[in-house]
Amino acid sequence: MADLIHFLKASVQGDLVSWASQVAASERYGLSIAEVEKAILELGLLPARYQRNRNMISTRQQLRLFQSHAVVIGCGGLGGYVLEQLARLGVGKITAIDPDTFEEHNLNRQLLSSPRLLGHAKVDVAANRITDINPAVNLIPVRAAFGAENGAELVAGADVVVDAVDNVPARLALANICGKSGIPLVHGAIAGWYGHVATQYPGDTTLQKIYSRFQDSSGVESELGNPSFTPGVAASFQVAEACKVLIDEGDSLRHRKLHLNLLDMEVVEVPF
Incomplete structure (x- = not known):
């Protein structure tokens, strides 16, 4: 580890470690890209790929992101x-x-x-x-349908x-399981x-209120369809x-829903 630290400190430009140096360290010391990235961030340095994050996300926060685990249910539009x-x-x-294949x-x-x-x-x-765009990320693929029976294990x-x-139904099951598991959704x-878009913390019932009157399990997407641009906008939020x-x-969308109307270019906040 001391040799790796010395190598990284010798490679740094300002406080940035280039991708080339990260790869070289991985090959020289037989480490994964993720292990090298962890060492860089723990030294208070920054992999150069994240340099445009730095004015809004500190190096300490970048380390926190690296140490975090996000579960994404669904690999389609959103x-x-x-x-x-x-x-x-x-x-x-x-x-x-x-659970699906591309159609x-x-x-x-x-x-x-x-x-x-x-x-x-x-x-x-x-x-x-994900391996192609950021090899430091450990993406775990799980080919399964989310449901009330397996949900707690999956998250x-x-x-x-x-x-x-x-x-x-899957959204409501997910909300209930995340609440019981103490996980923000x-x-x-x-x-x-x-x-x-809305953010629900354990103990909240935002999704249950949003969908309290929905009868059709597929929601309105089956009626209105989806173009190329709506998923990217909502996913970014x-x-x-x-x-x-x-x-x-910052302030999350807790106890409120942000409604996006791209036809009239209106964004409305609805309290819950």
């Missing part, structure tokens, strides 16, 4: 964008949960999809993508859970030009919320 942004942000451990109707909006990947499991594609150990599921939903939860910064 989930693909959420996974990509969490990985680029530097969240060190991400569990991606989804042709996913191609208009799902970031991880492409014609050559039709028929491939979404979680496997997610794992390959165990999470610091935050991000809801990217596509049906109301960042909820998002989209349909057509519209979307909403979700990742911002997850980031705030993990670094304990």
Whole structure:
């Protein structure tokens, strides 16, 4: 470890350690990229890939993100964008949960999809993508459907859970399980030009109130569809919320829902 520290300190430019130096350290000392990243951050240095984070996220907070575990339920429209942004942000451990494979109707909006990947499991594609864009992130693919029976096991150990599921019963089961497990939940939903985001902490009942009158298990997405842009907008709000939860910064969307109307370009806050 002393040799690694000496190598990193000799490689630093200001307080930044370049990607080339990170790879060189990994190869020289037989360590994973994640192990090298951890050492860099614990020294109070910053992997250069995160330098544009620094005016809003301190190096200490970057270490906290690296040490965090986010669970993302769903790897489709919302989930693909959420996974990509969490990985680029530097969240060190991400569990991606989804039972499905990519189909042709996913191609208009799902970031991880492409014609050559039709028929491939979404979680496997997610794992390959995240390894490619940020090898320091440990993405754990779980090909399973989330439900009340297996939910507690699937979210165990999470610091935050991000809801990217596509049906109301699963959302309500997720809210109940996260509440019982003491895990903050960042909820998002989209349909057509519209979307909403909310953050629920243990003991809150925001999602239960949002969906108290919903009868159709698939929600309104089946009616309104989804274009290419709505998932990216809502997912970005979700990742911002997850980031705030993990670094304990700012005011979250607790006890309130942010309603997004991209047709009229209106954002309305609704208290709950």
